[in-house]
Every structure is written in structure tokens, then in C-alpha cells.
Amino acid sequence: xxxxxxxxxxxxxxxxxxxxxxxxxxxxxxxxxxxxxxxxxxxxxxxxxxxxxxxxxxxxxxxxxxxxxxxxxxxxxxxxxxxxxxxxxxxxxxxxxxxxxxxxxxxxxxxxxxxxxxxxxxxxxxxxxxxxxxxxxxxxxxxxxxxxxxxxxxxxxxxxxxxxxxxxxxxxxxxxxxxxxxxxxxxxxxxxxxxxxxxxxxxxxxxxxxxxxxxxxxxxxxxxxxxxxxxxxxxxxxxxxxxxxxxxxxxxxxxxx
Amino acid sequence: xxxxxxxxxxxxxxxxxxxxxxxxxxxxxxxxxxxxxxxxxxxxxxxxxxxxxxxxxxxxxxxxxxxxxxxxxxxxxxxxxxxxxxxxxxxxxxxxxxxxxxxxxxxxxxxxxxxxxxxxxxxxxxxxxxxxxxxxxxxxxxxxxxxxxxxxxxxxxxxxxxxxxxxxxxxxxxxxxxxxxxxxxxxxxxxxxxxxxxxxxxxxxxxxxxxxxxxxxxxxxxxxxxxxxxxxxxxxxxxxxxxxxxxxxxxxxxxxxxxxxxxxxxx
Numbered sequence: 133x134x135x136x137x138x139x140x141x142x143x144x145x146x147x148x149x150x151x152x153x154x155x156x157x158x159x160x161x162x163x164x165x166x167x168x169x170x171x172x173x174x175x176x177x178x179x180x181x182x183x184x185x186x187x188x189x190x191x192x193x194x195x196x197x198x199x200x201x202x203x204x205x206x207x208x209x210x211x212x213x214x215x216x217x218x219x220x221x222x223x224x225x226x227x228x229x230x231x232x233x234x235x236x237x238x239x240x241x242x243x244x245x246x247x248x249x250x251x252x253x254x255x256x257x258x259x260x261x262x263x264x265x266x267x268x269x270x271x272x273x274x275x276x277x278x279x280x281x282x283x284x285x286x287x288x289x290x291x292x293x294x295x296x297x298x299x300x301x302x303x304x305x306x307x308x309x310x311x312x313x314x315x316x317x318x319x320x321x322x323x324x325x326x327x328x329x330x331x332x333x334x335x336x337x338x339x340x341x342x343x344x345x346x347x348x349x350x351x352x353x354x355x356x357x358x359x360x361x362x363x364x365x366x367x368x369x370x371x372x373x374x375x376x377x378x379x380x381x382x383x384x385x386x387x388x389x
Numbered sequence: 390x391x392x393x394x395x396x397x398x399x400x401x402x403x404x405x406x407x408x409x410x411x412x413x414x415x416x417x418x419x420x421x422x423x424x425x426x427x428x429x430x431x432x433x434x435x436x437x438x439x440x441x442x443x444x445x446x447x448x449x450x451x452x453x454x455x456x457x458x459x460x461x462x463x464x465x466x467x468x469x470x471x472x473x474x475x476x477x478x479x480x481x482x483x484x485x486x487x488x489x490x491x492x493x494x495x496x497x498x499x500x501x502x503x504x505x506x507x508x509x510x511x512x513x514x515x516x517x518x519x520x521x522x523x524x525x526x527x528x529x530x531x532x533x534x535x536x537x538x539x540x541x542x543x544x545x546x547x548x549x550x551x552x553x554x555x556x557x558x559x560x561x562x563x564x565x566x567x568x569x570x571x572x573x574x575x576x577x578x579x580x581x582x583x584x585x586x587x588x589x590x591x592x593x594x595x596x597x598x599x600x601x602x603x604x605x606x607x608x609x610x611x612x613x614x615x616x617x618x619x620x621x622x623x624x625x626x627x628x629x630x631x632x633x634x635x636x637x638x639x640x641x642x643x644x645x646x647x648x649x650x651x652x653x654x655x656x
Contacts, residue, residue, distance in 0.1 A: 167582075167585075171585040171586065171589070171600065172590070174596070174598055174599065174600035175585070175588075175589050175590035175591055175596065175600055176444060176447060176590045176591065177591075177597070177598075178447060178450040178451070178452065178453065178591050178595050179444070179446065179447055179450060181450055181451050182446055182447075182449060182450055306424070309428075309432070313435055313439075316435070316438075316439035316443065317438070317439060317443070320443070321439075321443045321444050322443060322444060322445075322446045322447075326446045327442075327443070327445070327446065328445040328446050328448070328449070329441075329442035329443075329445045331442070332438070332442035332443055332445070336443075
């Protein structure tokens, strides 16, 4: 096994074990999105009767929401874990070894992606239990899982950048509501075409979160929509690269100290 | 004036002096720390933007008919949400004081320990007032207009303050039990659930399925319905709202009293 792969494997194992040993990190990332799925899909179900609404039920339309909220929560845990590593001095000790920066970050993302996988399974089970079916068919499941995991990696990398840069788990927790704000000002609740408030529609159009959710949603309510999926994968990939670059730069500064 | 009356008056004065000292000190701490002051003020305004604008299309759903449209409809939820946020934070101030040991010293200093509860409740009232003022200012700026009389607005405010006080009592009672800020989720989650198992996004009449059943049994639902009725100038479910607030305040007063007794045992 090459040096880089060995480093990533060792750090990934540590990250996965640490995540799985903290039910407090997994439980909210599963329960909160499901709670909002229950109350939002039941409370706003009359939206499905709007002319031009793209799905036959609001539950089906909103089902992509938990994936995005859940990955945001799981990503924030990565940021908190890395910030804790800064606080405890673990990263300083790691700096004394010949470890590569990208290896540290990629290894830590393994925990996020593991939680992402658990979330995808849980949300699928709940969705299917309540009668939702993918319009894209069984093949859509693989694509939805791949997109959800890429989004997990993107949020994980972005929060990792925040965690390493600030070096404070409190700062990560403090910045966390910003993530909710970004997701809230998107097409999470209503399709962009049906948004009635002009400024909100403009914000949602510029907001990358809208394209992530529309990609996930397209597999559930539309079928195979190459454009929506292409944009969603592009945005998720772009955010991952941006997050990795930011985290790598922040880590470089910490290692230089 | 006989000796007993003078004694009672001095006791009352000492009691209120203790309560006001606790309230003053907690408010000063809050105003000096923007991290404590801003979240309960700003978060409901963000919710207002997300729900009022993001779900605005619901105002065009068949059967939805609210004067002023969906923004006005969601305004009452935001008022109650703002009151609950402010009240929860005021209650958590007690949890922090209990955690650091400050409240323990306060308990030894005041004659009647319920003065502490009154002090933290007064803090909640001030913070709830600030939240309501902020939400009303933003609401007015985006076109929310009361369609009823001045009395309807006063009733609306009474409902919001009643709810804020109930949440404050809940938070104070829970803080006496957890005696730590770590217990914040135990304070916040039931409040969040009470607010969302209610006609949050659509009127009770438009809800169906399990949420309709849950909302009908949830006393907070009638605060939503009556508050919206007062805003629309068409009061509804007023008796149920008053009964809900009276019931909640009575139960939560017992909750706080038993919590205080439990905390006193640790002094």
C-alpha cells in the first residue's frame, strides 16, 4: 500500500470509529431531518394542489429535503471533530509526521460519508414505508446514493475548512445556523417556478443548494432528468473541490505554525 | 399602621428587590454579550423570510383565504416563535447560573427563593418584548397590517406574551432540574415539537391526516388560530386560547415550584 493510501486509510478508520462511537453525532443527523419531513410534508401538503405543482404528493416532493438537511448536519460534525483535533493538539502531533494535508482531510471525510450512507438508508426506508417510489426506477437508487454521498463529502469538506481555520468546535457550532439559512433560502419547500416572492426567487436561483435539492428531487418525482442531475453533480463536485482547497490551505497554515 | 402590616410591606419590598436584582443582572449580562442577545432576535426574522416568502405560494392553494396573504398568515407563527426563543434563552440563563454555582449563592442570599423565579421570568418578559418589537417592525415594513381594532392587537399581544411566559416557566422548571446548559435540548425540543405539531404552515381547517389529529389536541394550536383571528379582525377560538394559556400557566407554575424545591435540596 502506498504511503498516501496508508495515511488516508488509517485516518479514515479513526474517523469512522470515532463517528460510530458517538450516537450523539448520528442521532440528530437522522432524527431532525425525519422530524421536519413529518411536520413539513403534513403541514404544507396543500401545496400539492397548486396549479403546476410537479408532484402528486407533497411528501414525495419534500422527500429530498431530509437528504440535504441530514448531510448538512453530518458535515458540521466533521468540522467539529477537526476543530476538536486542533483544540486537543492531535493535529499538532500529526504535523510532526510525514502525513499529507489532503490525506488528513480525506481521511476525516470518511466519517461524514459513513453517516451519509446511514442517512440515505434510513430516509429511503421511511420514504418507501410511506409510499414514495422513485420515478427513475431502481437504477435511480444508485444515482441518488452517489449524489447524496457526494453532497455529504461537499458539506464535510466545507465544514472541515471552517473547523481547521477557526480551530474551535464552538465556532463551528456557532456558524452552523448559517448552513440552515443557506438551505432555507432555496427551492426546498416550493419549486422555483412557483415561488411568488420575487426577491426570494432570485436568491433561490443564485443559491447552489437549490440545484443540489433539485437534482435529488428529480430522481424521485421526474425520472431521469439529465440536466438537473448534471448540474447537481457539478455543484456538489465544485463545492467538494472548494471545501478541500479551503481545508487544505487552512491545514497548511496550521502545520506551518 | 400596625407592626404586622409594616413587617409584610418590608417583606414584599425585600422580595421585589431580590427579583429585580436578579432580572437586572441577567439582562445586563445579556446586553453586554451580543452572542446571547442576537440569536433569539435574529433567528425568528430569518424564519419569517424563509416561511413567509419561501412558502408564499401556499397562499394560492385552494381553500386558503387570509387577509394580507401568506406573509400575514405566517406572521403570527413568527411572533409566537420569537416569544418562545426569547423565553427559552431567558430560562437557559438560569441553567448557566446554576451550573456556575451563582444561583446557589443567590438562593442563600434571598429570603424567599421564589424571588429568583420571578427575576428570571421578568427577564423573559423583557426579552419577549424586544423580540415582539423586532418582529412587528419587520412585519410592518414588509406590509403586514392588522385588519382588526386596537383591542384585537392588544389581544394578539396578550396571547403572545401568555405563550412566552408559559415557555419561560417551562425553561425555568427544566433548568432547575438539569442545572446545566447541556440540558438545552431538553428545554428546546419539546417547545419546537409543540410549535410544529400545530397549524404552523396552513390553517387547522386545511390540515388533514395525523397532523390534523395532533394539532386538534395541541393547546398551542389554539394560540395560532386565535392570534391569526385577531390579526385578521375576525377573532376565533378565543375561549380555547384563554383556557390553553390558563391551563399551561397553572401546570407550569407547579412544574417550576417542584423544580425549585428539587434545586433547593442541593444548596
